[in-house]
Amino acid sequence: MAAIQISNVVKSYKAVRALAGVSLRIEEGEFFGLLGPNGAGKTTLISIIAGLNRADSGSVAIHGHDVVTQYRAARQKLGVVPQELVFDPFFTVRETLRLQSGYFGLKKNDAWIDELLHHLDLTSKADVNMRSLSGGMKRRVLVGQALVHKPPVIVLDEPTAGVDVELRQTLWKFIARLNREGHTVVLTTHYLEEAQALCNRVAMLKAGQVVALDSTAALIRRISGSQLVLRLSSGKLPESLVPLVSHPEELVSGAKYTLRVSEYTDVEPILAQLRSAGVVIEDMQLQQADLEDVFLQIMDAEK
Numbered sequence: 001m002a003a004i005q006i007s008n009v010v011k012s013y014k015a016v017r018a019l020a021g022v023s024l025r026i027e028e029g030e031f032f033g034l035l036g037p038n039g040a041g042k043t044t045l046i047s048i049i050a051g052l053n054r055a056d057s058g059s060v061a062i063h064g065h066d067v068v069t070q071y072r073a074a075r076q077k078l079g080v081v082p083q084e085l086v087f088d089p090f091f092t093v094r095e096t097l098r099l100q101s102g103y104f105g106l107k108k109n110d111a112w113i114d115e116l117l118h119h120l121d122l123t124s125k126a127d128v129n130m131r132s133l134s135g136g137m138k139r140r141v142l143v144g145q146a147l148v149h150k151p152p153v154i155v156l157d158e159p160t161a162g163v164d165v166e167l168r169q170t171l172w173k174f175i176a177r178l179n180r181e182g183h184t185v186v187l188t189t190h191y192l193e194e195a196q197a198l199c200n201r202v203a204m205l206k207a208g209q210v211v212a213l214d215s216t217a218a219l220i221r222r223i224s225g226s227q228l229v230l231r232l233s234s235g236k237l238p239e240s241l242v243p244l245v246s247h248p249e250e251l252v253s254g255a256k257y258t259l260r261v262s263e264y265t266d267v268e269p270i271l272a273q274l275r276s277a278g279v280v281i282e283d284m285q286l287q288q289a290d291l292e293d294v295f296l297q298i299m300d301a302e303k
Contacts, residue, residue: 022209033201054068063077139162195291196291212294216291231281
C-alpha cells in the first residue's frame with residue numbers, strides 16, 4: 001500500500017489551471033522531494049492532500065484512505081507543516097501542542113510533547129505565549145503541531161524558509177530520525193541542496209504537471225559528467241562555447257560562466273578556444289553537477 005497515492009488530480013482557479021493531471025505514488029518510508037518554481041502547483045497539491053482544498057477531478061489517498069470520502073482516517077495518518085505561519089496568539093507553546101493533541105483524541109500525550117519540545121529546542125519556551133515568539137520559534141511550534149499525533153506521513157511545505165542555520169540542522173536531524181524509524185516524509189523546498197542531501201526520490205513540477213520523476217541520483221546523472229566554472233578577467237566567451245553554458249543568465253551578466261563537460265578530456269579543447277579568442281581566465285574550477293543544475297536544465301527545457 002502506498003503512503004500517498006495521487007491519481008490524475010486536476011485543479012483550476014477560474015482561468016488558471018493549477019494542476020493539470022498530476023499522478024504520483026509515494027511509498028511507505030520514502031523521503032520524497034516535491035520541487036518546482038513558484039506557481040508550479042506544489043502548495044495546491046499539498047492543500048488537496050491535507051484536505052484543505054478539493055480537486056476538480058482525480059483522487060488522493062493516504063495509506064489507502066481517500067482524503068474526501070474517508071477524511072477522518074486520512075487526516076489521522078497525516079501531519080502537515082504549512083508554509084504560512086499560522087498560530088493562536090492566546091495560548092502558550094505547551095497549550096498549543098496539547099490543544100492539537102485534543103483534535104486527534106489524545107488525552108495523555110505529555111511525554112511525547114516533552115520529547116517534541118526537546119528535539120525542536122523549545123523546552124525553554126514551553127510556557128511562553130505564542131505571540132511572544134520569533135518567526136523561527138513559531139515555525140518550530142508548527143513542526144511540533146504536525147508531529148504531535150505521531151502521523152506515519154509527514155508533509156513539510158518550505159519548513160526552513162526564513163529560519164536560521166541552527167534550526168535547519170536541528171529540524172533535519174529530527175526529521176531524518178523519524179524517517180529512519182519508518183515515517184514517510186514529503187518535502188517541498190527551494191533549498192535544493194537540502195533536497196539533494198535528504199530525498200531518495202524527487203518529482204519536479206512545472207505549470208501543474210510532473211516534468212521529472214526519478215531517484216535523486218538518477219536525476220543528477222541526467223547531466224553527464226561535470227561542469228567547468230570559469231571566471232574571466234578580460235575577453236568574452238567565444239560563440240562556439242555558448243551552447244555549453246548551463247545557466248543562460250550568465251550570458252547577460254558576463255565574467256563568470258558554467259559550462260557542461262562530459263568528461264575531463266573536454267576541458268583542454270575549451271581552454272584552447274579561449275586562448276585563441278584572447279580570453280584571460282581569472283579562476284577555473286571543475287565541479288560535479290548537482291540537483292540545482294538538473295532543476296535549472298529541466299525547467300529551461302520545459303519552457
